[in-house]
Amino acid sequence: MDEAGSDTGKATGRGGWKQDPAGVQSNILAVAMSEFADNGLSGARIDEIAAKTRTSKRMIYYYFGDKEGLYRRVLEEAYRKVREGERKLDLDHLPPVEALTRLVEFTFDHHSQNPDFIRLVMIENIHHGAYLERSDLIGRLNAGAIEKLELICRRGREAGLFRDDVEPLELHWQISALSFFNVSNRATFSRIFGGRLYSTEGQETMRRHVVELILRFMLKDKRS
Template sequence: MKRTAAAVKAKDAKPATRDPEGVRRDILTVAMEEFSQNGLSGARIDEIAARTRTSKRMIYYYFGDKEGLYRRVLEEAYGKVRGGETELDLEGLDPVAALERLCRFTFEHHRANPAFIRMVMIENIHHGRHMQTSDAIRGLNQPAIEALQGVLRRGQAQDLFRKGIDPLELHWQISALSFFNVSNSATFSHIFGGDLFTSEGQEILSRHVAEMVLRYVLRPDHLSAIGKTD
């Protein structure tokens, strides 16, 4: 039987070569969705393979096993938020503006990345077991505390900020205020209504989170600086 030109072309065509780094990125993107939606135990490698047009064998080649992939997804999630913080140019701002920008960034990042929040919640269910084996996550997070410490020191040197503020505790406070907004949005809005989760409500919350942190940090005679950093 005579073959059509299209059939000859399809038969003779060589399969497209996929970029290995692109394949890895695709796997991590889909795995983030799968793990954040279904947890470590509920996530299916078959589903990740199907959605990325690859194979379980290839996934295991890149990441070792399911837990290795999960740990790598955690590292990517933390790397994204810490990478965003390094782009804020906190050292180029006055201390009040720097702290406000950091607060607003953290709130908006968490709001825009609910999968990150779910991944952190899932890892807490596992008592942080996988984070403990990741040198990358420890290395990513320590600079965040150091950057905040630098902002505090500059503010204290200018007599703007109170003395004795622990940068780790302040990081905890900023994270807690921003985290709850996403982690408890479903239950909170079901009980109290969704007004706080409209675009306007979220903007107000974001602004007030920064204001609360600044009121805690600023010396009483400098509270008038709040809201004047634009």
């Protein structure tokens, strides 16, 4: 049997890509996310990704073009998931303080529970954001996140609760920074200072204090 016939048989036998292309692509992206997070763009290998999926190397190229195309799609999927999680919080119907609290809690939890996302962002920073810049989807997704935070801030200001000299983009930076460092520097921080902050109790305390820091920063009556 020729190479094309062999690949087709392999793909069908390992996952039935003809019957479930969306499922196969989702499987590829999940495996690739772990591989890129562990090895970076240059270190990840399509052969290794294919070996851990339900399909073939040929079909990876068919769906994603090349390794850089797959990496870009992985970035898009990573950002899509975090923004989708924010959307499901349904914050528009909550009082502004509760909405901001829920958003901070979600961000802290998401980053803590998805270290591959943090590693991917760190890797993309090594590449100076070059692949992220090529994705219109990521730009739209993250613009929506700032718009959502703008609505929370506006409602908080109108209620006389939030200070009016903080831009939503800066607030997003503050929330992201506190939640990101908790994961990005976990290995070095815990080796230098011990792992107490990364115990279950330590993380619960950190989560609560991150919320308090953000609220103290934003609430007019918490700035004394």
